[in-house]
Amino acid sequence: MYIHQHTDWTDFRWDNDELLPLMGRVRYLQGRLLGQMEHLGFPLQAEAVLTTLTLDVLKSSEIEGELLNPEQVRSSIARRLGLEVAGLVHSPRHVDGVVEMMLDATQRYDMPLTSERLFGWHNALFPTGFSGLYKIEVAKYRSGEMQVVSGAMGKERVHYEAPEASRVEAEMTAFLSWFNATSNIDPVIKAAIAHFRFVTIHPFDDGNGRIARAITDMQLSRGDGTSQRFYSMSNQILAERKRYYEILEKTQHGDSDITEWIEWFLSCLERALIGSTEVLKSVLAKAEFWETHKQTALNERQRKMLNKLLDGFEGKLTSSKWAKITKTSPDTALRDINDLIGKGIIRKEADGGRSTHYELV
Secondary structure, eight states, X not given: OOGGGSTTTTOOBOOHHHHHHHHHHHHHHHHHHHHHHHTSOHHHHHHHHHHHHHHHHHHHHHHTTOOOOHHHHHHHHHHHHTOOOTTOOXXXXXXXXXXXXXXHHHHTTTSOOOHHHHHHHHHHHOTTSEETTEEOOOSSOOSSOOEEEESXXXXXXXXXXXXXXXXXXXXXXXXXXXXXXXXXXXXXHHHHHHHHHHHHHOOSSSOHHHHHHHHHHHHHHHHHTSSOOOOOHHXXXXXXXXXXXXXXXXXXXXXXXXXXXXXXXXXXHHHHHHHHHHHHHHHHHHHHHHHHTTTSOOOHHHHHHHHHHHTTOSSOBOHHHHHHHHTOOHHHHHHHHHHHHHTTSEEEOTTOTTSOOEEEO
């Protein structure tokens, strides 16, 4: 029996005494992080928000098995936030759609969540009307049954069966009314409940997980009282994906006592907040680098590649990669690199192997 088959299944219960210590730690970490960010100037805050939102969009899609291009996501977010960032690239429609949904959820967190708004998000996620090779119902609640299954064909395992399609509209009307109403539930606990309640209803043909995480970020923004995002819940959920699905499945087979789910959600959020300090460190290191080199003569190709190194260049940097990324000749790439070596900004890696690799000093 699934939780939604119980009468009054949304009359959730939880043990406040059990959650209180964890809640206290989460609230402390949230306050400390926002306090740290307030002491930074606007450019650094904007860089931190851009880094966090990029991570959030990438990881929320990766949870569903979709790998987006980080540069395209970052460029799409920067353009929509009106940030002047060097080296922006073109972003395709499917990337812009995910970005638009996330920004609408976090930048307009104080606006009511409606079915029309959700339909807009769903349409942004599936602009072609297809999910992969399959045509799906877009910008409307599903009209068919919904199961979450895994395993090879003929050996499928049903993890969860959502409410019948005939119930979806009424369930979503009740959900949206509850979500938009003022309540005495702590905003972070409300985020945990909203996430669980939405994925339990599973109102769309596809995209339910990504929309649930956008709703989560929206509620967390309401709790923080700011559109600026400095931590990524989706990044942490991806790191704990196996446990995430396990606890969801267990809770969906239980009764309305969802203490264990909320406890996991808060623990995951605590780890996301702790992990956000690494994002802050990288933003500060990048700012310190450019402050040190503000008088250094650099061309646009060099600035672009240095930003890539500062953002965490994947793999090893070689002169051929430099030439390919900057769309220049091998000779020009080598001149750019040697110029930076002469200025003490990059150096050859000691263990270069057969080809020469370069790294920041």
